[in-house]
Amino acid sequence: MEEFERVRTLDHVETFIAENRFAFLYFSRPNCSVCHGLLPQVQQLMDSYPQIKSAHINVEEVQEVAGRFSIFTIPVLLLFVDGREYIREARIVHLDLLEEKIRKIYENVLES
Numbered sequence: 001m002e003e004f005e006r007v008r009t010l011d012h013v014e015t016f017i018a019e020n021r022f023a024f025l026y027f028s029r030p031n032c033s034v035c036h037g038l039l040p041q042v043q044q045l046m047d048s049y050p051q052i053k054s055a056h057i058n059v060e061e062v063q064e065v066a067g068r069f070s071i072f073t074i075p076v077l078l079l080f081v082d083g084r085e086y087i088r089e090a091r092i093v094h095l096d097l098l099e100e101k102i103r104k105i106y107e108n109v110l111e112s
Contacts, residue, residue, distance in 0.1 A: 001043050004056035010064045013057060017080050022052040022106070027059050027069070027076040035075040038093060042077065045099055049106055052079070081109055 004026055007013050017023045026042060028035030039056070046054050059066055059074060069078065071090075079087035079102060087101050 001040065001047055002054075004039075004043060004046075004054040007055045007057045008061055010062055010068060013055070013062070013065060013068075016053070016055050017083055020053040020080075021082055022049070022109070023080040024052050024054040025069075025076075025078045025080070026054065026056045027065065027071055027074055027078075028056065029060055029074050030058065032074050034091075038075055041095055042093075042098075045095060045102075048099075049102060051110070052102070052106065079105065081105060 005016070007016055007025075013025065017025075024046060026039065028039065043054070046052060057065055059071060065071065069076070073091045075090070075093065077087070077089040077093060077098070078085055086105050087098070089098055
């Protein structure tokens with residue numbers, strides 16, 4: 001299971017999205033038990049999609065991301081393709097539905 005890249009500034013988040021065709025962002029807080037329980041499951045899921053680059057952002061370290069990405073609760077999971085947001089999951093994440101959404105987008109983009 002590959003660790004997500006730690007992103008510590010808003011500029012780094014913006015650069016990460018711009019430099020990766022597929023950019024997956026996982027927003028959390030240190031005191032969020034749901035965030036900590038979900039993270040390893042999402043990391044394992046993302047192992048199936050090698051072209052998707054993943055990053056983890058602590059919203060307490062990078063507070064300005066909340067406004068930039070309209071984050072009102074945590075965890076928040078975002079998938080960007082070519083700089084455009086395609087998936088947004090927040091708070092209660094159903095991994096099977098998330099995987100289905102990612103798979104469809106991933107396959108469609110790679111086929112085009």
